[in-house]
Amino acid sequence: xxxxxxxxxxxxxxxGGLIYFLIRAGVSWLIAKMLIRLLDRVSNDVVSRHGKxxxxxxxxxxxxxxxIIYAITVFTILAGITPLAKIGNxxxxxxxxxxxxxxxxAQETFGxxxxxxxxxxxxxxxxxxxxxxxxxxxxxxxxxxTSRHTVLRTFENSTLIxxxxxxxxxxxxxxxxxxxxxxKWMSVGIAYDSDVDLAKSIISDVVxxxxxxxxxxxxxxxxxxxxxxxxxxxxxEASDLLMKFKVxxxxxxxxxxxxxxxxxxxxxxxxxxxxSIAFPTVTxxxxxxx
Numbered sequence: 001x002x003x004x005x006x007x008x009x010x011x012x013x014x015x016g017g018l019i020y021f022l023i024r025a026g027v028s029w030l031i032a033k034m035l036i037r038l039l040d041r042v043s044n045d046v047v048s049r050h051g052k053x054x055x056x057x058x059x060x061x062x063x064x065x066x067x068i069i070y071a072i073t074v075f076t077i078l079a080g081i082t083p084l085a086k087i088g089n090x091x092x093x094x095x096x097x098x099x100x101x102x103x104x105x106a107q108e109t110f111g112x113x114x115x116x117x118x119x120x121x122x123x124x125x126x127x128x129x130x131x132x133x134x135x136x137x138x139x140x141x142x143x144x145x146t147s148r149h150t151v152l153r154t155f156e157n158s159t160l161i162x163x164x165x166x167x168x169x170x171x172x173x174x175x176x177x178x179x180x181x182x183x184k185w186m187s188v189g190i191a192y193d194s195d196v197d198l199a200k201s202i203i204s205d206v207v208x209x210x211x212x213x214x215x216x217x218x219x220x221x222x223x224x225x226x227x228x229x230x231x232x233x234x235x236x237e238a239s240d241l242l243m244k245f246k247v248x249x250x251x252x253x254x255x256x257x258x259x260x261x262x263x264x265x266x267x268x269x270x271x272x273x274x275x276s277i278a279f280p281t282v283t284x285x286x287x288x289x290x
Contacts, residue, residue, distance in 0.1 A: 015080045025077045032073040036066055059127055060120035060145045067147065108165075112148045115164035119145055130175040130252055138162075155253075175252055181214055182252045184259055188266060189240030191276035196241065199275050200231040203245055206265045212258030214248040240278030 015021065043062050125131050125142055131152070132139040140152030140160055150167045152160040175182065190199050207213055207229045215228045234244035247262065249255035270277060 013082055015082055021080045024080055028073050028076045032069050035069050039065055039069075060116055060147065063146045108163075109148065112164040115168035116145055116147050116150075118168055119150070119164060125172060125174045132173040132175065133162075133170050134173060135170055181216070182249050182255045184247045184249070184255050185244060186247055186259060186262065187234065187242055187244045189237060189242050189278045190270070191278045192241060194241070194275045195273075196233060196243075198273060199243060199270070202269045202273060202275070203231045203243060203266065204229040206269060207245065207247060207262055210247075210258050210261055212249050212254045212261075214250060216248050237278075239280060 039062060043059075119125075127142050127144065129142050130139070131142060138152065138154075138160060140154040142150065143153050143159075144151040145164070147164075149161045149163050152162065154160060188203070190196075204227055208215070213228075217226055217228060229245055229247075231243055231245045233241060235242040247255065247259055249258050267277070
């Protein structure tokens with residue numbers, strides 16, 4: 001009776017035996033983890049030196065490379081299982097049919113991958129940018145661009161996962177500014193019999209004293225007496241005079257609070273100074289009694 005070596009255990013199921021398979025699987029997985037860790041280190045180093053512009057393309061590349069490394073590792077491990085290897089060889093005989101089936105099934109996925117590659121390469125927006133998709137009434141901060149989708153974080157702190165093919169074709173408003181400021185145009189309609197000059201003065205005073213308002217004037221403009229807030233009579237509307245002015249804040253979040261405070265204070269100040277905010281009214285004539 002022949003002696004069976006410990007390395008021959010499971011040789012019918014695993015190529016080279018169970019021990020060899022486990023060693024190869026462990027080494028393959030360890031190499032994969034080391035490569036991923038090296039990839040993380042290189043990505044973090046590049047992002048720290050080049051900022052969020054590099055982060056946008058590197059995030060996509062990192063995800064793709066990680067998927068490739070893990071896929072190669074899994075296939076390497078599974079190749080050591082004899083039944084699976086035989087199944088793979090049999091499947092190769094139907095390559096043409098398999099190619100058509102996989103191609104049809106993966107058409108949308110592949111389209112999203114190409115769209116993601118295009119977004120990472122051209123960078124119409126970057127990770128960390130606040131963007132709006134007007135067609136879908138969606139606003140959020142770009143958190144990640146993967147091989148399949150783009151992840152947005154909304155003001156409600158919810159996560160939106162949008163296919164890259166949608167992001168690649170949609171109209172996008174990028175609210176990220178190099179000077180890190182956000183501009184909001186506001187308007188208010190006052191009655192035709194209101195004092196326009198007084199209304200302008202009140203609006204300018206209310207806006208300029210808000211903590212969230214950013215004064216963008218240069219020192220020379222301040223010396224020349226250029227007003228911090230320019231209020232214009234923008235339109236003669238059917239029932240009001242439309243006053244328009246610009247509010248600059250450090251961010252869109254700060255702008256939301258600032259604009260809300262401005263509206264609230266304008267209501268109070270206009271009421272104190274007998275300036276009416278125009279609004280439509282409907283008069284219903286009562287039928288004459290016989």
